[in-house]
Amino acid sequence: MNVGFIGTGSMGTLLIEAFIASGALSPAEVAISNRTYAKAQALADRYPGMRAEFMNADVACGSDIVFLCVKPHEFIRVVEDIKPVVRPEQTIISITSPVLVSHLEGELNCKIAKIIPSITNKVWSGASLCIYGDKMEEADKKKLESLFAHISEPIRIAESYTRIVSDLSSCGPAFMAFLLQQFVDAAVKETGIPRKEAMEVASNMLLGTGLLLTEGRMTPEEVQARVAVPGGITAKALQLLRRETEGVFTALIRTTHDKYREDLLKVSSAFYGEEVNGQ
Incomplete structure (x- = not known):
């Protein structure tokens, strides 16, 4: 199988390496x-x-499969570059949420x-x-899901849910990392614990929590209930979190959807040459 990657930025390189x-x-x-050709050549030099x-x-x-790993505003230029040479049996893949399947199907005579x-x-x-x-x-x-199964859990979704599932799956790591950073920073400030030690403990906690929610088949509610003894320290802290974070994630989702x-x-x-509405 021959696979092409147009764009070797952060996510393109991550996919290639993975x-x-x-x-x-x-x-x-x-x-x-x-x-920038030199950037592509530098990556290729690492992999004979x-x-x-x-x-x-x-x-x-x-290529049998071509990944388009470029920013939204670069797509039309890339599509124009490859349009004369794509074949009906090829599969062209966008990894960018605002680029709709219909955008590419309207321009390229191949599988999208x-x-x-x-x-x-x-x-x-x-x-x-x-x-x-x-x-x-x-x-x-x-065929595509078999390829991605090496590095992930492929999940089929409706395109109308692209943004919200991207929030949860693709943006989510940044959001959770931000919250973990705040947690660790507060621990260091309030107690003087070495940052490296606090980050090691907190990171392993996050990994373990993820395993409880996936392999352990526990719900977030069940994890909270098992950890928080009524009237205990965790229960008291959860009351604070519920009060202080009310509405935060609703505002977060509205922000990502607006963008x-x-x-x-x-x-x-x-x-299309004009502004249109779409999902």
Whole structure:
């Protein structure tokens, strides 16, 4: 299987490295391009056999599957680059939430998918969110999910839920890391515990909590109930958290959705020449 990656920024590089490290792909199966060729070549130099191409069209020509790992405003340029060379049997994949399947289906005569990865895929964990176009057959879907199963749990979703599941899966690690940072900073400030020691304890706590919620099949409510003895220290602290954080995550979701709609309008304007509404 030959797989191309157009864009070797943070997420493009993460996917390439995760696929190779997990054994899902060999370097010889990978071709890459980037707006700055030297950046693509530097990555290819780390993996003998990987090909760095000057032109996006060259990546598309030689690949069965092509990942578009570029920013929303760059999509139309990349699509124009590869449009003359894509073939009906190829699969082109967007990893960018504001780029709709319909945007790409309207421009490219091939199979289209959108798969939203997560930084947790770097350690072969977390979810990958899978959305498929009309030309994708079940065999095509299973082929992609088999690839992503090496580094994640592939989950099929409706495109209308792209933003909220991206909040939970892709943005969520940053949100949880922010809260953990606040927790550790407060511990250091109030008690003088060495930061390294506090971070080690807290990070392992977060890992263990995640395992309770997944492998342990516990709900968040059950975890709280098992830890918080009525009238105890944890119960008292949970009362504070409920009071102080009321409405915070509602505001957070509204913020991400507002930004998504803003980006979607810009992408749609680039593809269609005018601002349109969409999901």
